[in-house]
Amino acid sequence: MSSDAIIQHVSDRYAKAASTGEQMCCPTTYDMAQLKSFIPDEVLKISYGCGTPAGLRTVRPGETVLDIGSGGGIDCFEASRLVGPNGLVIGVDMTDTMLDIARKNAAVVAANLGYPASNVEFRKGMADAMPVEDGTIDLIISNCVINLAPDKRKVFREMFRVAKPGGRFTISDIVADQTVPQYLVHDAEKWGDCLSGALTLSAYIAGMADAGFLGVHLVKCSPWQVIDGIHFFSVTLTGYKLPPATDPSPFRYATLRGPFNRVVDERGTAYQRGIPQPIGPEDALLLSSPPCAEHFVLTASPLWLDDKDPRWTAIFPAQAPCTWRGHYALLAGPFVEAADDDNHTYRRGEPLEICSKTLDVLQTEGYAPHFAILNRAGQQVSGAAVTCAPDGGCC
């Protein structure tokens, strides 16, 4: 399918859904009772996202929020409430039927919120060429849209262009655990279902990083569909357009606390747990932002940590037999590579098969936020318990 054909098909599909109020799509967890208190049903019933705009939790009054593929406007209206009457929300969508519904309801929402005028503008445009000024957006959100765009890398570059230095994004989208094969890529129906255009998690995060975003990491992950053994799942990711580090930083060293034994950041710097690593002002900015901040101690002079220091963290597998049940772990940032204390090296977005003991380790607090875990076993598995070598991992 050509890019033009994809765009036409997707636009027709969502225009039809909006005009019929068809129910479709994916795992969302909105507080509908709260949204119903100020957003008309006409908008709520055409909510076609695949995540909740978790990033909106970080919104401060007065900020400017951009929603890419705003549809009927559900996330724009929630953003409108959160930024307050002095903030601004811009929704961009390519489909007239969606824009008409969103624009019609903007005044109703403003009145329900007690605002003198709506602070939401809905603009017609494409995700890969947005009618938005350079460097003007504090927070970019998008809910189940970028998978529908034929050229995602162009969308990621557009996002970076419009973000303010110091801005951030939080987007929910569908990704796959392996490259979507050509027979699905050319299936028009499945484009509209947010499947054919799904990138792998690895390509998705790499595309964001290549566009210039840093600290790209997972916020939430939910399974969606399995088609011909390909696992499609919804992820919510956040990342930063860091401002230039103009002031000299008081921090010259970073020491990894754990629980990872070793990590490599997006700039290619490797950090070994407990060993101070010299850093520059840009690294200091990144490593002091969530979620890196909780894994590092930043200091003015070198700091060595050992396992007696309360800041040192390590999580070891149980000394017991393990079983293989079909689980795979995908590191989902903010590191491009990370190692645990049981001989596993995880590479960003690449599925690694793990046994039950490693699953238990990765489900602990220090590791869990950074991994998407899938089960590729097609049925209940009853594998025999395996005893690992005493000095190494079994995986």
Ligand SMILES: C[S@@+](CC[C@H](N)C(=O)[O-])C[C@H]1O[C@@H](n2cnc3c(N)ncnc32)[C@H](O)[C@@H]1O
């Ligand atoms: C799955 S719906 C999601 C709508 C909204 N974000 C929500 O959560 O309800 C996808 C929306 O993205 C729009 N869209 C899809 N591809 C687009 C593109 N390349 N550029 C602009 N809008 C696009 C569609 O018109 C549709 O309104």
